[in-house]
Amino acid sequence: MSNTGRGLHGHVLDTLGPEITAGAYPPGSVLRTDELAQRFEVSRSVMREAVRVLESMHLVESRRRVGVTVRPACDWNVYDPQVIRWRLAGADRPRQLRSLTVLRSAVEPVAAGLAARNATAEQCAELTECALGMVANSRGGQLEGYLFHDVAFHRVILTASGNDMFARLGDVVAEVLAGRTHHDVMFDDPDPAAVTLHVQVAEAVRERDAARAEELTREITVGALQELDILAP
Amino acid sequence: MSNTGRGLHGHVLDTLGPEITAGAYPPGSVLRTDELAQRFEVSRSVMREAVRVLESMHLVESRRRVGVTVRPACDWNVYDPQVIRWRLAGADRPRQLRSLTVLRSAVEPVAAGLAARNATAEQCAELTECALGMVANSRGGQLEGYLFHDVAFHRVILTASGNDMFARLGDVVAEVLAGRTHHDVMFDDPDPAAVTLHVQVAEAVRERDAARAEELTREITVGALQELDILAP
């Protein structure tokens, strides 16, 4: 499951990253490279590489004569997929999930509108196929099948928008949807209204109706937010 | 100006990062760590740290017996502020600026709506102050002063939204606004309509009028998009 798993420094990150994002070390805490190297039983070279990566994520700052200081959460590169994964694995998972869903509610409607203008015929077909897949898996507790098509659907929308920045949020949406299905209490079958909305979005995009695609997608994300409100305070 | 400038590995990144994001090496190209170390006249350790950072940005992938292979642009972590800066410095700057402005047009209105609900009294005051600063610098070619207050204004909005993900886009907006002022042809004085809109947004937030704040901000971002359309095809 660990994505970083490549090499020893990846193993270090898999442990240290989640610890930091979970707030195990208050901002300003200092970690010594040597001590970390001992703790993880790796050489300083490997430890240094790990620190460099954490530094590039703005999770820590390395200064001479001081050590590796943990930065406050407001400095973190929270759009780094790795950081997102670490934070979602941590304690304040609900809060994080909410932040991400709000982001979705801002981005996806606009992306859908753009997709209605820019989607290729092939992308329209994919979209329809995904929507149909969602319908087919919407009853009888086929959660995994539903999730698969749901993720694919939103990925296509974001990619078809033709915007680099939107397209790259596909992974984020995937994490959010997967989290909702796997961790949170999800009703045995998805909301039928949501399924219908997805089908209608696919229609709207196919018919190049940008305004309708945008509005329908807004309804989907509003629904997702309400679902969170029901589950979490 | 180089943000990475810390240490030798930072210097390597300052050169190699822009090269890769500029597309100097086609996707799939292989770079050898040893050769790179020779080219930059650094030790392998330093070069390895630089590669690890590039790897964490998904710009390259390091595999045994193969080398460091450059990944296609669709894999890059385009939300990494460093990557954004590198791309904005490159040749397809206009295209990148447009992507970012579209992102702004999706996020900022929603953020403004949330800010109207969540902003503290202090944040409301800051907002008004920024808007007034923009007014004061809106005539007579005081572009730098205007830019300063403009950036501050949008930062406060994004922060006041209370959403982690939105707040972190402050840097992105800053880069976009700075780019518009410094590189692109900007009229000697900013659009008076835009200035007025900012003042009105500050008002709406102060009065807790979320819908109005959102709509007004939408007008601001639409204006920013149109401005891009005029300058670039």
Added chain:
DNA sequence: GTGACGAATAAGTCTGACCTTTGGTTCCGG
């Protein structure tokens, strides 16, 4: 043709040495 074996290769890892910066401490003089 196809599968297995072996050699070449480039990254991965470790070690130990030395350099550089910098925060703290001490000591002197005002």
Added chain:
DNA sequence: CCGGAACCAAAGGTCAGACTTATTCGTCAC
């Protein structure tokens, strides 16, 4: 008692070299 200059030690930064390991590619036998 306070302030600044000189000093020292701690921690990261850099380097060179040796060794390990995984992976690809070529070869050879079947």
